Amino acid sequence: MPDSTLYDEVSYPGRAYYVTRxxxxxxxxxxxxxxxxxxxxxxxxxxxxxxxxNLLPMAYQYSESEFVGVDLSSxxxxxxxxxxxxxxxxxxxxxxxxxxxMVDAWGSFDYIVSHGVYSWVPPAARDAMLAIIGxxxxxxxxxxxxxxxxxxxxxxxxxxxxxxxxVRDLAEPKQRIGQARAILKFVSEGSDxxxxxxxxxxxxxxxxxxxxxxxLFHDDLNEGAxxxxxxxxxxxxxxxxxxxLCDANFPRRDLAKYVDSIRTVLAGFPDDEFxxxxxxxxxxxxxxxxxxxxxxxxxxxxxxxxxxxxxxYYIAGSCRPVDADMDPxxxxxxxxxxxxxxxxxxxxxxxxxxxxxxxxxxxxxxAYADLVMHALAEIDPARSLDIASMEEHATAxxxxxxxxxxxxxxxxxIEPSAFSTSVSERPEASFFARKQAESGxxxxxxxxxxxxxxxxLERQLLMRVDGTRDIGQLVADLQAAMAxxxxxxxxxxxxxESVARNLKVLAELALLVR
Numbered sequence: 001m002p003d004s005t006l007y008d009e010v011s012y013p014g015r016a017y018y019v020t021r022x023x024x025x026x027x028x029x030x031x032x033x034x035x036x037x038x039x040x041x042x043x044x045x046x047x048x049x050x051x052x053x054n055l056l057p058m059a060y061q062y063s064e065s066e067f068v069g070v071d072l073s074s075x076x077x078x079x080x081x082x083x084x085x086x087x088x089x090x091x092x093x094x095x096x097x098x099x100x101x102m103v104d105a106w107g108s109f110d111y112i113v114s115h116g117v118y119s120w121v122p123p124a125a126r127d128a129m130l131a132i133i134g135x136x137x138x139x140x141x142x143x144x145x146x147x148x149x150x151x152x153x154x155x156x157x158x159x160x161x162x163x164x165x166x167v168r169d170l171a172e173p174k175q176r177i178g179q180a181r182a183i184l185k186f187v188s189e190g191s192d193x194x195x196x197x198x199x200x201x202x203x204x205x206x207x208x209x210x211x212x213x214x215x216l217f218h219d220d221l222n223e224g225a226x227x228x229x230x231x232x233x234x235x236x237x238x239x240x241x242x243x244x245l246c247d248a249n250f251p252r253r254d255l256a257k258y259v260d261s262i263r264t265v266l267a268g269f270p271d272d273e274f275x276x277x278x279x280x281x282x283x284x285x286x287x288x289x290x291x292x293x294x295x296x297x298x299x300x301x302x303x304x305x306x307x308x309x310x311x312x313y314y315i316a317g318s319c320r321p322v323d324a325d326m327d328p329x330x331x332x333x334x335x336x337x338x339x340x341x342x343x344x345x346x347x348x349x350x351x352x353x354x355x356x357x358x359x360x361x362x363x364x365x366x367a368y369a370d371l372v373m374h375a376l377a378e379i380d381p382a383r384s385l386d387i388a389s390m391e392e393h394a395t396a397x398x399x400x401x402x403x404x405x406x407x408x409x410x411x412x413x414i415e416p417s418a419f420s421t422s423v424s425e426r427p428e429a430s431f432f433a434r435k436q437a438e439s440g441x442x443x444x445x446x447x448x449x450x451x452x453x454x455x456x457l458e459r460q461l462l463m464r465v466d467g468t469r470d471i472g473q474l475v476a477d478l479q480a481a482m483a484x485x486x487x488x489x490x491x492x493x494x495x496x497e498s499v500a501r502n503l504k505v506l507a508e509l510a511l512l513v514r
Contacts, residue, residue, distance in 0.1 A: 014053020014080075019248035019291050020046075020113040021058060021448040022065070025142045027414045028246055028293060031309060033302030035140050037110035039415055040064055045109040045136065047099050047129055048072075048117035052080030052092075057444040059084070059092040060432040061418055067092040068106055070099060087435055100128035108136050113144040115291075120218070120225050127236070133294060134240030143294040144248060145233075152288020153227035159184055159204040160220050167221065176221055177213045184208055230279045230290060241297050244275040248291035251408035252281070253305075271303040307398035310412070314365035315401065317358040317410030319344060328352035328378050342409045350393045351400040353378040358410060363447060363510045364417040372397075419446035420512045423503045428467030428514045437462045445510040457482060457492050461502055462511065475499050 018024060022039035029036040037043075042065045046055045049069030059067040069092065071077050077096040084092050099121070112133050118126055133143035148156065163180035170176045188205040191198035208216060219225065234244045246253070255263045262284070269277035281287070295301075318339040326334045334352045336344040336359070346352055357374035358366060366374065372394060404410045419430070433443045441453040443462070453459050460481045464474060479494045492498065506512055 014051035014076075015442070015450045016057050016444045016448045017054050017115050018448050020054060020115055020144050022062065022111050023413055023415050024248070024448075025111055025113075025144060025293065027313065027412050028248065028250060029140070029142050029295070030312070030414060031250075031305060031412070032245060034142070034245075034295065034299060036142055037138065037140065042066075042110040043107070043138075044068070045106070045112045045132075046070070047102075047112065047114035047132065049080060049094065050076045052083050052094065053444075054113075054115060056080065056083055056087060056089065056092065057432060057448060059089050060087055060430075061446065061448070063091060065091065068095070068109070069093070070095045070097055070102060072096075072098055087432055098125070099132070100125055102128070102132055104136070106136070108138045108141070110138050110141050111144070112137060112141065115144070115146045116219075118145050118147040119227060120222050122224065130237050130240045130242065134237075134242050134296070137296060139296060140299070141295065142245065143242065144291065145294065146248075146289065146291045147233065148225065148227035149282060149288055149290040150227050150229050151283060152286045155200050155204060155286075156207075156220070156288060157227065158200060159208065160225070162187055163221060164223050173217055174213075177217050180216065180221055181208065227288075228290075230282055230292070231275060233290070233292060234275050237294050238297065242294040243297045243299070243301075244278075245293035245295045245301065246274075247278065248293055250412075251406060252278070254406040254408075256403065256407065258284075271301075274301075274303050305402065307395065307402045310398050310401055310405075311368045312414075314367050314413040314416055315358060315371055315405075315410055316361075316363060316365035316413065316417070317355065317404065318362045319355040319404075319409065320359040321352075321356055326352070326356070328356065328375075329380055336409075338409050340408075342407065344404055344407075344409050346400055348393075348396050348400060349379055350375050350397045354397055354401065355404075361421065363508065364419070364421045365411070365413045367416070417446070417510070418513075419510045420514050421507050421510075423500070423507055423512065424514050426467050426470050427465050427503055427506075427512055429462055429465040429506060429511050430513050431466075433511050434463050434466065443509075443511065446513070447510045449510075451509050451511075455492075456485065457494070458502060458505075460485075461499065462506065465503070465506065465512070467514065471496055471499055471503070474503075 022042055022044060026036045026039055039062055044058065044065065044067045046069045049055045049071050052069060055067055055069045069080060074096045077094050080094045084094060114129060118129060129145065137143055163184055166183035167176040167179050170179060184205050188201040191201045193199065193202060208220065255266050258266065266277055266281065319336040322335040322337055328334070328349050333345050333347045336355050344355065346355070353375035354371055356378070357371060375397070401410065405412055430446055433445065436443045437453070437459050441459055443451055443453060445451050453462065461474065461478055464477050469477065475494060475496055478499065482494060
């Protein structure tokens with residue numbers, strides 16, 4: 001084992017990755033016919049856990065589950081252990097060591113995840129990762145591996161070669177980072193913007209310009225970084241008794257975005273060539289990063305998705321009607337927009353009501369049966385419809401909601417939301433979020449997504465929303481706190497109205513537990 005790694009020199013920013021969350025993995029597994037362990041009681045292993053930015057929030061939320069993390073960097077593991085102690089986590093163990101040397105004494109796991117590792121380690125370590133997943137997964141377990149993918153990574157490799165050539169004789173991290181940025185700016189500005197080459201260089205320069213120094217240093221300036229075609233990665237996984245489950249980004253399955261001729265061909269792939277279809281989509285889309293899910297090779301998967309499958313799930317969506325006065329009983333098409341800017345349109349009354357109900361409950365996930373009741377309550381004629389007509393309407397609604405899920409406009413969940421969307425008399429934010437707020441503005445919410453607080457006022461408020469204060473006490477304590485910060489009292493007004501408004505924002509960000 002090496003005495004130190006590049007991650008000991010330059011720490012990699014740790015954060016949460018929604019697609020690795022047990023609830024998300026379990027949901028995708030059940031969609032394809034698996035029976036994975038419930039997230040509330042499971043065992044999770046993260047290979048390459050770094051400082052715990054992804055693993056620790058999950059360990060806090062799933063207190064009855066067990067989490068194990070391993071990383072080659074002793075510095076990163078020590079940071080993770082310090083964070084785990086600060087959060088009072090007793091269900092997580094963190095180990096410094098080589099992935100290739102992982103011992104079987106750790107037992108088997110329901111979920112094994114590794115984000116941002118596979119493409120950046122030597123071939124022997126990659127093989128060891130797949131061997132661990134194949135050997136240590138429970139019978140209905142799910143493995144997650146992300147990696148740079150071709151064909152999209154060919155464009156990324158173009159500028160990686162340029163930067164690595166320029167910094168080949170530099171060892172000091174800051175020099176490498178600064179000179180890499182400088183040379184990429186130089187060649188992109190010098191290239192002919194009317195050519196394909198010039199356009200690619202400019203696009204890649206914009207990508208790198210938005211990238212943090214630590215990410216650039218470890219991701220793009222790692223000369224050993226390797227990209228893979230999906231089918232070749234799956235072939236390597238099969239050698240360890242694994243099979244391709246799906247991509248962790250469910251909307252990648254959606255075919256609606258393609259023209260009819262392309263959609264017809266892709267839809268015609270048989271179930272046993274599901275991976276081949278995904279590989280072809282990568283070629284069409286120019287996909288450059290994969291989040292691949294694996295399971296044991298002897299599991300029989302169900303690839304067909306019937307709308308009726310939605311009855312088993314909780315559904316969430318930030319769908320709000322473009323017309324605030326939209327009446328679901330009225331004839332005609334109603335348009336909805338999500339927080340991410342996606343749009344949905346439907347002329348089906350029950351679907352209109354269901355989408356509006358999802359928007360009203362956002363960000364909480366609503367059980368399918370409850371969603372039907374919420375929708376029916378808004379459809380006046382529905383109260384007099386016979387059972388046959390009701391089922392016809394419900395079937396149409398399920399079809400529309402499945403399309404919305406495939407488009408990424410709504411999400412499906414195997415379990416209810418673990419946060420409150422309303423503000424109680426003495427509101428309480430997640431203890432994990434409050435502790436994170438002590439050191440910065442970036443917080444992991446209860447949806448396992450990183451959110452950035454607007455400023456110092458919001459940070460100070462979050463730290464005090466601990467369930468012991470009502471709005472009046474929060475106003476007084478917040479005024480005192482901001483008065484002690486230079487220019488703090490001049491930042492924004494602090495009164496009952498503003499605090500109530502900010503508490504509502506915390507609820508919408510899935511940071512409140514009551």
